[in-house]
Amino acid sequence: MSSAVEVVSTKPEQQSSQWALWLRQVSAIFRLEIQKNFLGRRAILIYLIALLPLFPLLVLAVVRPPGNEWKDFNTYGMIYAILYNGLILRTVVFFGSAWIFMNLFRGELVDRSLHYYFLSAVRREVLVVGKYVSGLVTSIVLFTSTTVISMLLLYLPHFYSQSSRYFTEGRGLSQILTYAGITMLACVGYGAFFLFVGLFIRNPIIPAVLLYGWEWLNFLLPPLLKKISVIHYLNSLVPVPISEGPFAVVADPTPAWIAIPSMLLVTVVVLVLAAYRIRHMEIRYGSD
Protein backbone atom coordinates (compact mmCIF):
# COMPACT_ATOMS: atom_id res chain seq x y z
CA MET A 1 0.00 0.00 0.00
CA SER A 2 1.60 3.21 -1.05
CA SER A 3 1.97 5.97 1.41
CA ALA A 4 4.51 7.94 -0.61
CA VAL A 5 1.99 9.47 -2.94
CA GLU A 6 2.08 13.24 -2.86
CA VAL A 7 -1.42 14.42 -2.11
CA VAL A 8 -2.23 17.89 -3.28
CA SER A 9 -5.14 19.21 -1.30
CA THR A 10 -7.76 20.54 -3.64
CA LYS A 11 -11.42 21.09 -3.13
CA PRO A 12 -13.94 21.81 -5.88
CA GLU A 13 -13.52 25.33 -7.15
CA GLN A 14 -14.33 27.44 -4.12
CA GLN A 15 -14.71 30.51 -6.28
CA SER A 16 -17.20 29.08 -8.69
CA SER A 17 -20.74 29.95 -7.95
CA GLN A 18 -23.14 27.56 -6.30
CA TRP A 19 -25.07 27.37 -9.54
CA ALA A 20 -22.02 26.26 -11.47
CA LEU A 21 -21.37 23.58 -8.86
CA TRP A 22 -24.98 22.40 -8.93
CA LEU A 23 -24.91 22.31 -12.72
CA ARG A 24 -21.77 20.15 -12.65
CA GLN A 25 -23.36 17.86 -10.10
CA VAL A 26 -26.64 17.57 -12.02
CA SER A 27 -24.63 16.77 -15.11
CA ALA A 28 -22.63 14.06 -13.27
CA ILE A 29 -25.80 12.50 -11.85
CA PHE A 30 -27.48 12.73 -15.24
CA ARG A 31 -24.64 10.87 -16.96
CA LEU A 32 -24.70 8.10 -14.38
CA GLU A 33 -28.45 7.73 -14.52
CA ILE A 34 -28.90 7.97 -18.27
CA GLN A 35 -26.46 5.11 -18.69
CA LYS A 36 -28.50 3.01 -16.28
CA ASN A 37 -31.79 4.01 -17.88
CA PHE A 38 -30.73 3.02 -21.38
CA LEU A 39 -28.27 0.21 -20.73
CA GLY A 40 -29.19 -1.23 -17.33
CA ARG A 41 -30.98 -4.51 -16.90
CA ARG A 42 -34.21 -2.65 -16.11
CA ALA A 43 -34.09 -1.00 -19.56
CA ILE A 44 -35.26 -4.17 -21.31
CA LEU A 45 -38.83 -3.72 -20.14
CA ILE A 46 -38.79 -0.08 -21.25
CA TYR A 47 -37.74 -1.04 -24.75
CA LEU A 48 -40.50 -3.64 -24.90
CA ILE A 49 -43.07 -1.10 -23.73
CA ALA A 50 -41.83 1.50 -26.22
CA LEU A 51 -42.00 -1.01 -29.07
CA LEU A 52 -45.47 -2.22 -28.11
CA PRO A 53 -47.48 -0.11 -30.63
CA LEU A 54 -45.04 -0.90 -33.41
CA PHE A 55 -45.86 -4.61 -33.51
CA PRO A 56 -49.54 -4.22 -34.58
CA LEU A 57 -48.57 -1.37 -36.92
CA LEU A 58 -45.96 -3.55 -38.61
CA VAL A 59 -48.63 -6.20 -39.17
CA LEU A 60 -50.96 -3.52 -40.53
CA ALA A 61 -48.22 -2.32 -42.83
CA VAL A 62 -48.06 -5.74 -44.43
CA VAL A 63 -51.72 -6.72 -44.29
CA ARG A 64 -54.36 -4.07 -44.71
CA PRO A 65 -57.52 -5.09 -42.80
CA PRO A 66 -60.84 -5.39 -44.65
CA GLY A 67 -63.24 -2.46 -44.37
CA ASN A 68 -63.64 0.78 -46.23
CA GLU A 69 -62.23 2.94 -43.45
CA TRP A 70 -58.79 1.40 -44.04
CA LYS A 71 -58.93 2.44 -47.69
CA ASP A 72 -59.75 6.08 -47.00
CA PHE A 73 -56.74 8.28 -46.30
CA ASN A 74 -58.91 10.82 -44.48
CA THR A 75 -59.92 8.35 -41.78
CA TYR A 76 -56.30 7.71 -40.79
CA GLY A 77 -56.21 10.83 -38.66
CA MET A 78 -58.98 9.39 -36.48
CA ILE A 79 -57.42 5.88 -36.48
CA TYR A 80 -54.17 7.34 -35.24
CA ALA A 81 -55.95 9.49 -32.64
CA ILE A 82 -57.60 6.34 -31.21
CA LEU A 83 -54.33 4.43 -31.31
CA TYR A 84 -52.49 7.31 -29.70
CA ASN A 85 -55.01 7.82 -26.94
CA GLY A 86 -55.60 4.19 -26.08
CA LEU A 87 -52.26 2.56 -26.66
CA ILE A 88 -49.52 5.16 -26.73
CA LEU A 89 -50.61 7.76 -24.20
CA ARG A 90 -52.55 5.67 -21.71
CA THR A 91 -50.44 2.54 -21.90
CA VAL A 92 -46.95 3.09 -23.31
CA VAL A 93 -46.24 6.53 -21.86
CA PHE A 94 -48.08 5.81 -18.61
CA PHE A 95 -46.46 2.47 -17.75
CA GLY A 96 -43.15 3.39 -19.34
CA SER A 97 -42.93 6.53 -17.21
CA ALA A 98 -44.01 4.55 -14.16
CA TRP A 99 -41.18 2.07 -14.66
CA ILE A 100 -38.52 4.66 -15.47
CA PHE A 101 -39.29 7.21 -12.78
CA MET A 102 -40.20 4.86 -9.96
CA ASN A 103 -36.92 3.06 -10.40
CA LEU A 104 -34.87 6.23 -10.14
CA PHE A 105 -34.95 5.98 -6.35
CA ARG A 106 -36.85 2.77 -5.63
CA GLY A 107 -34.56 0.78 -7.92
CA GLU A 108 -31.50 2.04 -6.06
CA LEU A 109 -33.05 1.12 -2.75
CA VAL A 110 -33.64 -2.38 -4.08
CA ASP A 111 -30.05 -2.53 -5.39
CA ARG A 112 -28.75 -1.03 -2.11
CA SER A 113 -26.71 1.57 -3.91
CA LEU A 114 -28.54 4.80 -3.06
CA HIS A 115 -26.22 5.50 -0.14
CA TYR A 116 -23.37 6.38 -2.51
CA TYR A 117 -25.35 9.44 -3.58
CA PHE A 118 -26.34 10.21 -0.02
CA LEU A 119 -22.69 10.08 1.03
CA SER A 120 -21.63 12.60 -1.61
CA ALA A 121 -21.34 16.33 -0.99
CA VAL A 122 -24.41 17.07 -3.02
CA ARG A 123 -27.66 18.70 -1.99
CA ARG A 124 -30.37 16.11 -2.13
CA GLU A 125 -32.53 18.55 -4.09
CA VAL A 126 -29.81 18.52 -6.75
CA LEU A 127 -29.99 14.75 -6.72
CA VAL A 128 -33.74 14.89 -7.39
CA VAL A 129 -33.21 17.26 -10.30
CA GLY A 130 -30.41 15.16 -11.81
CA LYS A 131 -32.40 11.97 -11.58
CA TYR A 132 -35.62 13.57 -12.81
CA VAL A 133 -33.91 15.11 -15.83
CA SER A 134 -32.33 11.77 -16.70
CA GLY A 135 -35.72 10.05 -16.47
CA LEU A 136 -37.28 12.80 -18.52
CA VAL A 137 -34.72 12.58 -21.29
CA THR A 138 -35.01 8.79 -21.36
CA SER A 139 -38.79 8.78 -21.52
CA ILE A 140 -38.98 11.61 -24.03
CA VAL A 141 -36.43 10.02 -26.36
CA LEU A 142 -38.15 6.65 -26.26
CA PHE A 143 -41.79 7.62 -26.25
CA THR A 144 -41.69 10.54 -28.70
CA SER A 145 -39.86 8.17 -31.02
CA THR A 146 -42.69 5.68 -30.51
CA THR A 147 -45.23 8.45 -31.20
CA VAL A 148 -43.56 9.63 -34.39
CA ILE A 149 -42.63 6.21 -35.76
CA SER A 150 -46.12 4.88 -35.05
CA MET A 151 -47.70 7.67 -37.02
CA LEU A 152 -45.36 7.23 -39.95
CA LEU A 153 -45.82 3.48 -39.83
CA LEU A 154 -49.57 3.86 -39.99
CA TYR A 155 -49.61 6.28 -42.92
CA LEU A 156 -46.66 5.53 -45.14
CA PRO A 157 -47.01 1.85 -46.15
CA HIS A 158 -50.41 2.25 -47.83
CA PHE A 159 -50.45 5.90 -48.90
CA TYR A 160 -46.83 6.68 -49.48
CA SER A 161 -47.03 9.64 -51.87
CA GLN A 162 -50.14 11.11 -50.27
CA SER A 163 -48.58 10.75 -46.82
CA SER A 164 -45.30 12.29 -47.94
CA ARG A 165 -47.16 15.39 -49.08
CA TYR A 166 -49.29 15.32 -45.90
CA PHE A 167 -46.24 15.34 -43.65
CA THR A 168 -44.20 17.83 -45.67
CA GLU A 169 -46.81 20.24 -47.03
CA GLY A 170 -50.09 19.50 -45.24
CA ARG A 171 -51.33 19.33 -41.66
CA GLY A 172 -49.38 16.16 -41.01
CA LEU A 173 -46.28 17.90 -39.76
CA SER A 174 -48.12 20.06 -37.25
CA GLN A 175 -50.10 17.02 -36.09
CA ILE A 176 -47.05 14.87 -35.62
CA LEU A 177 -45.33 17.68 -33.70
CA THR A 178 -48.42 18.21 -31.55
CA TYR A 179 -48.63 14.53 -30.68
CA ALA A 180 -44.90 14.52 -29.90
CA GLY A 181 -45.39 17.57 -27.69
CA ILE A 182 -48.27 15.90 -25.83
CA THR A 183 -46.09 12.84 -25.27
CA MET A 184 -43.35 15.05 -23.84
CA LEU A 185 -45.81 16.80 -21.57
CA ALA A 186 -47.14 13.43 -20.42
CA CYS A 187 -43.60 12.35 -19.56
CA VAL A 188 -43.12 15.58 -17.59
CA GLY A 189 -46.34 15.11 -15.59
CA TYR A 190 -46.41 11.35 -15.08
CA GLY A 191 -42.67 11.40 -14.44
CA ALA A 192 -42.92 13.79 -11.51
CA PHE A 193 -45.83 11.83 -10.06
CA PHE A 194 -44.09 8.47 -10.28
CA LEU A 195 -40.80 9.78 -8.96
CA PHE A 196 -42.68 11.15 -5.97
CA VAL A 197 -44.60 7.92 -5.42
CA GLY A 198 -41.41 5.89 -5.67
CA LEU A 199 -40.03 7.81 -2.69
CA PHE A 200 -42.93 7.01 -0.43
CA ILE A 201 -44.34 3.63 -1.22
CA ARG A 202 -42.53 0.33 -1.09
CA ASN A 203 -44.67 -1.23 -3.81
CA PRO A 204 -45.40 1.59 -6.25
CA ILE A 205 -47.40 -0.69 -8.54
CA ILE A 206 -50.47 -0.15 -6.34
CA PRO A 207 -50.62 3.65 -6.72
CA ALA A 208 -49.74 3.25 -10.40
CA VAL A 209 -52.73 0.97 -10.94
CA LEU A 210 -54.96 3.31 -8.93
CA LEU A 211 -53.89 6.29 -11.04
CA TYR A 212 -54.32 4.19 -14.18
CA GLY A 213 -57.91 3.41 -13.15
CA TRP A 214 -58.57 7.05 -12.31
CA GLU A 215 -57.24 8.16 -15.69
CA TRP A 216 -59.33 5.58 -17.56
CA LEU A 217 -62.49 6.51 -15.65
CA ASN A 218 -61.88 10.18 -16.33
CA PHE A 219 -64.59 10.25 -19.02
CA LEU A 220 -67.19 9.36 -16.37
CA LEU A 221 -66.15 11.99 -13.86
CA PRO A 222 -67.92 15.31 -13.36
CA PRO A 223 -66.12 18.28 -14.97
CA LEU A 224 -64.51 19.45 -11.73
CA LEU A 225 -63.00 16.04 -10.92
CA LYS A 226 -61.81 15.62 -14.50
CA LYS A 227 -59.41 18.44 -13.84
CA ILE A 228 -57.68 16.40 -11.12
CA SER A 229 -55.99 14.17 -13.66
CA VAL A 230 -53.21 14.32 -16.16
CA ILE A 231 -55.16 12.80 -19.02
CA HIS A 232 -57.77 15.57 -19.02
CA TYR A 233 -55.15 18.21 -19.81
CA LEU A 234 -53.44 16.00 -22.36
CA ASN A 235 -56.72 15.19 -24.12
CA SER A 236 -57.44 18.89 -24.27
CA LEU A 237 -54.40 19.30 -26.49
CA VAL A 238 -54.87 16.51 -29.04
CA PRO A 239 -55.32 17.73 -32.63
CA VAL A 240 -58.01 15.12 -33.42
CA PRO A 241 -60.47 14.78 -30.52
CA ILE A 242 -62.05 11.35 -30.13
CA SER A 243 -65.42 10.42 -28.78
CA GLU A 244 -65.36 9.02 -25.26
CA GLY A 245 -68.53 7.02 -25.75
CA PRO A 246 -72.21 7.41 -24.95
CA PHE A 247 -71.72 7.42 -21.16
CA ALA A 248 -69.10 10.14 -21.10
CA VAL A 249 -69.70 13.28 -19.10
CA VAL A 250 -68.90 16.03 -21.52
CA ALA A 251 -66.67 18.83 -20.31
CA ASP A 252 -65.05 21.66 -22.19
CA PRO A 253 -61.40 21.00 -22.97
CA THR A 254 -58.98 23.19 -21.07
CA PRO A 255 -57.30 25.68 -23.41
CA ALA A 256 -53.65 25.00 -24.15
CA TRP A 257 -52.54 28.25 -22.52
CA ILE A 258 -54.01 26.97 -19.24
CA ALA A 259 -53.39 23.23 -19.66
CA ILE A 260 -49.65 23.45 -20.34
CA PRO A 261 -48.67 25.94 -17.61
CA SER A 262 -50.96 24.12 -15.14
CA MET A 263 -49.25 20.81 -15.78
CA LEU A 264 -45.82 22.37 -15.52
CA LEU A 265 -46.76 24.13 -12.30
CA VAL A 266 -48.13 20.95 -10.73
CA THR A 267 -44.96 19.15 -11.83
CA VAL A 268 -42.80 21.74 -10.10
CA VAL A 269 -44.87 21.45 -6.91
CA VAL A 270 -44.58 17.64 -6.95
CA LEU A 271 -40.82 17.87 -7.49
CA VAL A 272 -40.48 20.32 -4.59
CA LEU A 273 -42.36 17.84 -2.39
CA ALA A 274 -40.11 15.04 -3.64
CA ALA A 275 -37.05 17.15 -2.80
CA TYR A 276 -38.40 17.79 0.69
CA ARG A 277 -39.01 14.09 1.14
CA ILE A 278 -35.54 13.10 -0.07
CA ARG A 279 -33.96 15.75 2.17
CA HIS A 280 -35.43 13.96 5.19
CA MET A 281 -35.08 10.43 3.92
CA GLU A 282 -33.19 7.78 5.87
CA ILE A 283 -31.49 4.78 4.39
CA ARG A 284 -32.50 1.53 6.00
CA TYR A 285 -32.21 -1.05 3.28
CA GLY A 286 -33.44 -3.80 5.54
CA SER A 287 -36.83 -2.16 5.84
CA ASP A 288 -37.00 -1.04 2.23
Added chain:
Amino acid sequence: MSSADQLIIFDNVSKFYGEILGVNRVNLQIAPGITSLVGPNGAGKSTLMNLMTGLLRPTRGAITILGIPTDQPERLFRKVGYCTQFDSFPRGMTGREFLNAFLLVHGYDRKRANELSQVALERVNLVEAADRKVAGYSKGMRQRIRLAQSIAHEPSVLILDEPLNGLDPMVRAETMALFRKLASEGLHLIISSHILHEVDMMSDRVVLINNGYIVAEGNIHGVRDEMEEHPMQILIRCDQPAKLASYVFAQNHVVEARLHDDRGGLFVKTRDADRFYLLLNRAIAEGELNVESVAPVDDDMSAVYQYLIGTTGGSA
Protein backbone atom coordinates in the same frame (compact mmCIF):
# COMPACT_ATOMS: atom_id res chain seq x y z
CA MET B 1 -11.86 27.93 15.32
CA SER B 2 -13.94 26.80 18.30
CA SER B 3 -13.42 23.41 19.90
CA ALA B 4 -16.75 22.24 18.43
CA ASP B 5 -15.20 22.73 15.00
CA GLN B 6 -12.60 20.09 15.83
CA LEU B 7 -14.82 17.51 17.47
CA ILE B 8 -17.52 15.04 16.65
CA ILE B 9 -20.25 15.74 19.16
CA PHE B 10 -23.22 13.59 20.11
CA ASP B 11 -25.54 15.59 22.32
CA ASN B 12 -28.01 13.32 24.10
CA VAL B 13 -28.73 11.35 20.95
CA SER B 14 -31.32 8.61 20.82
CA LYS B 15 -32.54 6.61 17.88
CA PHE B 16 -35.56 4.36 17.90
CA TYR B 17 -36.80 2.22 15.03
CA GLY B 18 -40.45 2.36 15.90
CA GLU B 19 -40.41 0.87 19.36
CA ILE B 20 -37.06 -0.82 18.92
CA LEU B 21 -34.09 0.87 20.52
CA GLY B 22 -31.16 1.71 18.26
CA VAL B 23 -29.07 3.81 20.62
CA ASN B 24 -30.12 5.73 23.70
CA ARG B 25 -28.91 8.94 25.34
CA VAL B 26 -25.52 9.01 23.70
CA ASN B 27 -23.26 11.84 24.78
CA LEU B 28 -19.86 11.75 23.16
CA GLN B 29 -17.11 14.10 22.12
CA ILE B 30 -14.63 12.54 19.76
CA ALA B 31 -11.26 14.18 19.15
CA PRO B 32 -8.86 13.54 16.24
CA GLY B 33 -7.08 10.18 16.20
CA ILE B 34 -8.41 6.66 15.95
CA THR B 35 -11.53 5.93 17.93
CA SER B 36 -12.88 2.41 17.85
CA LEU B 37 -16.51 1.56 18.37
CA VAL B 38 -16.60 -1.82 20.02
CA GLY B 39 -19.56 -3.98 20.90
CA PRO B 40 -21.32 -7.19 20.00
CA ASN B 41 -23.49 -7.56 16.90
CA GLY B 42 -26.62 -5.47 17.21
CA ALA B 43 -25.11 -3.28 19.93
CA GLY B 44 -25.69 -0.10 17.92
CA LYS B 45 -22.30 0.50 16.28
CA SER B 46 -23.62 0.84 12.73
CA THR B 47 -26.55 2.90 13.99
CA LEU B 48 -24.10 5.36 15.54
CA MET B 49 -22.15 5.54 12.29
CA ASN B 50 -25.26 5.97 10.17
CA LEU B 51 -26.41 8.73 12.52
CA MET B 52 -23.02 10.42 12.18
CA THR B 53 -23.35 10.49 8.42
CA GLY B 54 -26.97 11.51 8.14
CA LEU B 55 -28.10 8.18 6.67
CA LEU B 56 -30.26 8.00 9.80
CA ARG B 57 -31.83 10.88 11.70
CA PRO B 58 -31.77 10.96 15.48
CA THR B 59 -35.13 10.57 17.19
CA ARG B 60 -33.81 12.93 19.85
CA GLY B 61 -30.68 14.99 20.30
CA ALA B 62 -28.24 16.42 17.79
CA ILE B 63 -24.96 15.47 16.18
CA THR B 64 -22.36 17.78 14.71
CA ILE B 65 -19.23 16.78 12.86
CA LEU B 66 -16.56 19.47 13.07
CA GLY B 67 -19.36 21.93 13.68
CA ILE B 68 -21.49 20.76 10.75
CA PRO B 69 -24.97 19.35 11.40
CA THR B 70 -25.50 15.94 9.84
CA ASP B 71 -28.57 17.04 7.88
CA GLN B 72 -26.46 19.12 5.49
CA PRO B 73 -24.82 16.53 3.26
CA GLU B 74 -23.57 19.16 0.83
CA ARG B 75 -21.31 20.54 3.61
CA LEU B 76 -20.84 17.40 5.64
CA PHE B 77 -19.31 15.25 2.92
CA ARG B 78 -16.70 17.81 2.02
CA LYS B 79 -15.24 16.79 5.39
CA VAL B 80 -16.48 13.26 5.92
CA GLY B 81 -15.93 9.94 4.18
CA TYR B 82 -17.89 6.86 5.15
CA CYS B 83 -17.04 3.28 4.25
CA THR B 84 -20.23 1.39 4.96
CA GLN B 85 -20.82 -2.31 5.36
CA PHE B 86 -23.27 -2.35 2.43
CA ASP B 87 -21.58 -4.69 -0.02
CA SER B 88 -23.28 -3.38 -3.14
CA PHE B 89 -22.21 -1.21 -6.02
CA PRO B 90 -23.69 0.53 -9.04
CA ARG B 91 -23.81 -2.07 -11.78
CA GLY B 92 -21.43 -2.42 -14.66
CA MET B 93 -18.66 -0.15 -13.42
CA THR B 94 -14.93 -0.72 -13.08
CA GLY B 95 -13.26 0.27 -9.85
CA ARG B 96 -11.86 3.43 -11.40
CA GLU B 97 -15.17 4.42 -13.00
CA PHE B 98 -16.87 3.91 -9.65
CA LEU B 99 -14.48 6.28 -7.89
CA ASN B 100 -14.56 8.81 -10.72
CA ALA B 101 -18.34 8.81 -10.96
CA PHE B 102 -18.90 9.81 -7.37
CA LEU B 103 -16.05 12.33 -7.35
CA LEU B 104 -17.83 13.99 -10.27
CA VAL B 105 -21.03 13.95 -8.22
CA HIS B 106 -19.06 15.69 -5.46
CA GLY B 107 -18.43 18.43 -7.99
CA TYR B 108 -14.82 17.85 -9.01
CA ASP B 109 -13.93 18.35 -12.65
CA ARG B 110 -12.94 15.30 -14.66
CA LYS B 111 -9.20 15.90 -14.52
CA ARG B 112 -9.12 16.36 -10.77
CA ALA B 113 -11.46 13.39 -10.28
CA ASN B 114 -9.05 11.22 -12.25
CA GLU B 115 -6.13 12.38 -10.13
CA LEU B 116 -7.94 11.80 -6.85
CA SER B 117 -9.11 8.36 -7.98
CA GLN B 118 -5.57 7.38 -8.84
CA VAL B 119 -4.26 8.51 -5.44
CA ALA B 120 -7.02 6.62 -3.62
CA LEU B 121 -6.40 3.48 -5.66
CA GLU B 122 -2.72 3.64 -4.84
CA ARG B 123 -3.43 4.11 -1.17
CA VAL B 124 -5.51 0.95 -1.01
CA ASN B 125 -3.19 -0.92 -3.37
CA LEU B 126 -5.79 -1.57 -6.03
CA VAL B 127 -4.24 0.07 -9.09
CA GLU B 128 -3.80 -3.17 -11.02
CA ALA B 129 -7.45 -4.13 -10.67
CA ALA B 130 -8.77 -0.60 -11.16
CA ASP B 131 -9.93 -1.16 -14.71
CA ARG B 132 -11.72 -4.41 -14.02
CA LYS B 133 -15.44 -4.57 -13.28
CA VAL B 134 -16.23 -4.32 -9.58
CA ALA B 135 -18.65 -7.22 -10.03
CA GLY B 136 -15.63 -9.48 -10.59
CA TYR B 137 -13.78 -8.36 -7.46
CA SER B 138 -13.12 -10.61 -4.49
CA LYS B 139 -14.62 -9.68 -1.14
CA GLY B 140 -11.36 -8.12 0.00
CA MET B 141 -11.08 -6.07 -3.19
CA ARG B 142 -14.64 -4.86 -2.82
CA GLN B 143 -13.80 -3.83 0.72
CA ARG B 144 -10.76 -1.93 -0.53
CA ILE B 145 -12.59 -0.15 -3.34
CA ARG B 146 -15.19 0.99 -0.80
CA LEU B 147 -12.37 2.23 1.38
CA ALA B 148 -10.85 4.03 -1.61
CA GLN B 149 -14.21 5.64 -2.34
CA SER B 150 -14.47 6.91 1.22
CA ILE B 151 -10.99 8.49 1.22
CA ALA B 152 -10.87 9.68 -2.41
CA HIS B 153 -12.15 13.18 -1.69
CA GLU B 154 -9.59 13.63 1.11
CA PRO B 155 -11.95 13.92 4.07
CA SER B 156 -10.95 15.12 7.54
CA VAL B 157 -13.21 12.58 9.19
CA LEU B 158 -13.21 8.99 8.10
CA ILE B 159 -15.91 6.66 9.36
CA LEU B 160 -15.27 3.00 8.72
CA ASP B 161 -17.76 0.25 9.49
CA GLU B 162 -15.85 -3.01 9.98
CA PRO B 163 -13.21 -1.96 7.42
CA LEU B 164 -10.97 -4.98 7.96
CA ASN B 165 -13.61 -7.57 7.21
CA GLY B 166 -12.69 -9.81 4.32
CA LEU B 167 -9.09 -8.63 4.09
CA ASP B 168 -6.27 -11.13 4.14
CA PRO B 169 -3.67 -10.74 6.93
CA MET B 170 -1.15 -8.89 4.77
CA VAL B 171 -3.63 -6.35 3.47
CA ARG B 172 -5.08 -6.10 6.96
CA ALA B 173 -1.74 -5.03 8.34
CA GLU B 174 -1.23 -2.58 5.47
CA THR B 175 -4.68 -1.13 5.99
CA MET B 176 -4.07 -0.67 9.71
CA ALA B 177 -0.82 1.09 8.87
CA LEU B 178 -2.75 3.34 6.50
CA PHE B 179 -5.21 4.16 9.28
CA ARG B 180 -2.36 5.04 11.62
CA LYS B 181 -0.83 7.24 8.96
CA LEU B 182 -4.11 9.03 8.31
CA ALA B 183 -4.57 9.55 12.05
CA SER B 184 -1.07 10.96 12.32
CA GLU B 185 -2.03 13.45 9.60
CA GLY B 186 -4.69 14.79 11.99
CA LEU B 187 -7.74 12.95 10.70
CA HIS B 188 -10.54 11.66 12.84
CA LEU B 189 -10.96 7.94 12.23
CA ILE B 190 -14.00 6.26 13.69
CA ILE B 191 -13.70 2.53 13.22
CA SER B 192 -16.11 -0.17 14.27
CA SER B 193 -14.63 -3.55 14.85
CA HIS B 194 -15.21 -6.72 16.76
CA ILE B 195 -11.61 -7.92 16.39
CA LEU B 196 -10.39 -6.88 19.79
CA HIS B 197 -6.66 -7.32 19.39
CA GLU B 198 -6.76 -5.10 16.30
CA VAL B 199 -8.69 -2.50 18.25
CA ASP B 200 -5.98 -2.73 20.89
CA MET B 201 -3.26 -2.26 18.31
CA MET B 202 -4.60 0.73 16.47
CA SER B 203 -6.96 2.70 18.69
CA ASP B 204 -6.21 5.87 20.57
CA ARG B 205 -9.50 5.52 22.37
CA VAL B 206 -12.46 3.21 22.44
CA VAL B 207 -16.19 3.56 22.81
CA LEU B 208 -17.80 0.43 24.17
CA ILE B 209 -21.43 0.04 23.28
CA ASN B 210 -23.91 -2.60 24.28
CA ASN B 211 -27.67 -2.81 23.75
CA GLY B 212 -27.72 0.74 22.45
CA TYR B 213 -26.01 2.28 25.47
CA ILE B 214 -22.46 3.60 25.75
CA VAL B 215 -20.89 1.40 28.40
CA ALA B 216 -17.51 3.09 28.57
CA GLU B 217 -15.34 5.43 26.56
CA GLY B 218 -11.81 6.74 26.62
CA ASN B 219 -8.29 5.42 26.47
CA ILE B 220 -8.29 1.63 26.92
CA HIS B 221 -5.99 1.75 29.93
CA GLY B 222 -7.93 4.63 31.41
CA VAL B 223 -11.16 2.68 31.04
CA ARG B 224 -9.49 -0.33 32.63
CA ASP B 225 -8.19 1.73 35.55
CA GLU B 226 -11.68 2.95 36.35
CA MET B 227 -13.07 -0.56 36.68
CA GLU B 228 -12.54 -0.86 40.44
CA GLU B 229 -14.81 -3.86 40.78
CA HIS B 230 -12.32 -5.80 38.63
CA PRO B 231 -8.86 -5.63 40.29
CA MET B 232 -5.98 -5.40 37.84
CA GLN B 233 -4.16 -8.68 37.24
CA ILE B 234 -0.38 -8.51 36.92
CA LEU B 235 2.04 -11.36 36.23
CA ILE B 236 5.54 -10.91 37.70
CA ARG B 237 8.18 -13.36 36.52
CA CYS B 238 10.93 -13.43 39.19
CA ASP B 239 13.33 -15.67 41.04
CA GLN B 240 11.48 -15.65 44.41
CA PRO B 241 7.74 -15.53 43.78
CA ALA B 242 6.85 -16.95 47.19
CA LYS B 243 8.81 -14.22 48.94
CA LEU B 244 7.16 -11.62 46.77
CA ALA B 245 3.76 -13.12 47.62
CA SER B 246 4.35 -12.77 51.35
CA TYR B 247 5.59 -9.23 50.77
CA VAL B 248 2.56 -8.06 48.78
CA PHE B 249 0.01 -9.81 51.00
CA ALA B 250 0.66 -7.20 53.64
CA GLN B 251 -0.77 -4.51 51.32
CA ASN B 252 -4.49 -3.87 51.63
CA HIS B 253 -4.89 -2.97 47.93
CA VAL B 254 -3.73 -6.45 46.94
CA VAL B 255 -6.71 -8.77 46.92
CA GLU B 256 -5.06 -11.94 45.62
CA ALA B 257 -1.61 -13.33 45.02
CA ARG B 258 -1.20 -16.72 43.37
CA LEU B 259 1.91 -18.60 42.35
CA HIS B 260 2.26 -19.41 38.69
CA ASP B 261 1.99 -23.12 37.84
CA ASP B 262 5.70 -23.29 36.96
CA ARG B 263 6.68 -21.64 40.26
CA GLY B 264 8.58 -19.03 38.28
CA GLY B 265 6.14 -16.20 38.68
CA LEU B 266 3.35 -14.64 40.67
CA PHE B 267 -0.13 -13.46 39.67
CA VAL B 268 -1.23 -10.47 41.67
CA LYS B 269 -4.67 -8.87 41.71
CA THR B 270 -4.60 -5.30 42.95
CA ARG B 271 -7.09 -2.50 43.24
CA ASP B 272 -4.31 0.07 42.84
CA ALA B 273 -1.83 -0.83 40.17
CA ASP B 274 0.22 2.34 40.63
CA ARG B 275 0.85 1.64 44.31
CA PHE B 276 1.70 -1.95 43.49
CA TYR B 277 4.29 -0.89 40.92
CA LEU B 278 5.85 1.48 43.48
CA LEU B 279 6.04 -1.36 45.95
CA LEU B 280 7.59 -3.65 43.39
CA ASN B 281 10.14 -1.01 42.41
CA ARG B 282 11.12 -0.64 46.04
CA ALA B 283 11.57 -4.37 46.40
CA ILE B 284 13.73 -4.52 43.31
CA ALA B 285 15.76 -1.50 44.41
CA GLU B 286 16.44 -3.09 47.79
CA GLY B 287 17.78 -6.15 45.98
CA GLU B 288 15.31 -8.53 47.55
CA LEU B 289 14.39 -10.23 44.28
CA ASN B 290 15.37 -10.38 40.64
CA VAL B 291 12.50 -9.58 38.30
CA GLU B 292 12.52 -10.97 34.79
CA SER B 293 9.32 -9.32 33.55
CA VAL B 294 6.20 -7.54 34.69
CA ALA B 295 3.09 -7.64 32.53
CA PRO B 296 -0.49 -6.66 33.16
CA VAL B 297 -2.67 -9.63 32.22
CA ASP B 298 -6.02 -7.93 31.80
CA ASP B 299 -5.14 -4.39 30.81
CA ASP B 300 -6.23 -4.81 27.23
CA MET B 301 -9.30 -4.51 25.08
CA SER B 302 -10.28 -8.14 25.45
CA ALA B 303 -10.35 -7.94 29.22
CA VAL B 304 -12.18 -4.63 29.26
CA TYR B 305 -14.70 -6.04 26.81
CA GLN B 306 -15.14 -9.19 28.81
CA TYR B 307 -15.66 -7.33 32.07
CA LEU B 308 -18.05 -4.74 30.68
CA ILE B 309 -19.96 -6.66 28.09
CA GLY B 310 -19.61 -10.14 29.43
CA THR B 311 -18.43 -12.04 26.37
CA THR B 312 -15.01 -12.58 24.91
CA GLY B 313 -15.68 -10.54 21.78
CA GLY B 314 -14.37 -11.61 18.40
CA SER B 315 -11.07 -12.76 17.08
CA ALA B 316 -9.41 -12.54 13.71
